[in-house]
Amino acid sequence: MITSDKKLNKTLSIVVPCYNEEESVPLFYAEAVKQEPFFHEKGIEFEFIFVDDGSRDKTAEVVKALRKEDERVHLISFSRNFGKESAIYAGFERAKGEIIVLMDADLQDPPALLPEMYSYIESGRDFVGTRRVDRKGEPPIRSWFARRFYGLMRNISKTDIVDGARDYRMMTRKVCDAILSMKEYNRFSKGIFGWVGFDIKWLEYENIERAAGETKWSFRKLFLYSLEGIMAFSTVPLALALFFGVLFCLLSIGALIFGIVRTAAFGEPFWGIPFVIFAVAFIGGVQLLCTGILGMYLSKTYLEVKQRPIYIVKEEL
Ligand code: UDP
Ligand code: MG
DSSP: OBOOOTTOOEEEEEEEEESSOTTHHHHHHHHHHTTHHHHHHTTEEEEEEEEEOSOSSSHHHHHHHHHHHBTTEEEEEESSOOOHHHHHHHHHHHOOOSEEEEOOTTSSSOGGGHHHHHHHHHTTOSEEEEEESOOTTSOHHHHHHHHHHHHHHHHHOSSOOOTTEEEEEEEEHHHHHHHHTOOOSSOOHHHHHHHTOOOEEEEEEOOOOOSSSOOSOOHHHHHHHHHHHHHHHOOHHHHHHHHHHHHHHHHHHHHHHHHHHHHHHHOOOOOOHHHHHHHHHHHHHHHHHHHHHHHHHHHHHHHHHHTOOSOOEEEEO
């Protein structure tokens, strides 16, 4: 049984969101503890916070088994699948450490990078992030859409959202508290991490494929997530509605003046039925588009206003 060591005066909280990761969790734990000697020398103890995001497999049992061996392992089980964003929030709330690191359970975030990340924290940085320099092993179509998404975000959002940035980040308590202070329900972590600021030190590494299990992100989920990001961190789509509104008002006034002048000067009939149908349909379409955009934001505001909890705990150890 591993118990907490009183000689160590600092804690590194390792927050691991897990959704159906029964195979990955033990592999992850085994790899992570290999980094412990380095941290012990610095007087730092590990604390593991596994957040079981409503897994349908034996993830919770596997974590409980680890907890029997190692009392520094903690488990939070959600009542259903709330999504990685909620799991991150719950993990951060429970983290007691002075330093916090967020890692995936599938070993795509290599624990071997922990000492290097820590070295930057030690030298005074508050936030260390990691980026993949390639997207090896990913379907090309997915990479293409991902790149378009980041390109778009750069143009329409003031928040710094970096292409290839992973959620594998180490931070000081200050940064963790700042993230926790953002209590919004629609959580887009990549945006939140950028929004809180602090001088991020980026470490780069090559993409690593999953150790076990399979990705939880279908193309559909990723697409919805990207919309989440756009709506959470940009109001440009709202301005777009305004832009089109103004543009078509001006155009219609122009058309009206043109029609009046033409009828007065040349006695020609005011535009025919087909034009009227076109105009009505076109303006109607634009209005619907704008209303749709408004509706999207409204639905987000609605959820926010309700102040629903970000997650619900079923069991906590
Ligand atoms: N995850 C989660 N809840 C979800 C989906 C994913 O907690 O609804 C966790 C998952 O168990 C993993 C991490 O988030 O530890 C990243 O997920 P995944 O590896 O499927 O994403 P990818 O690496 O393919 O982007
Ligand atoms: Mg993964």
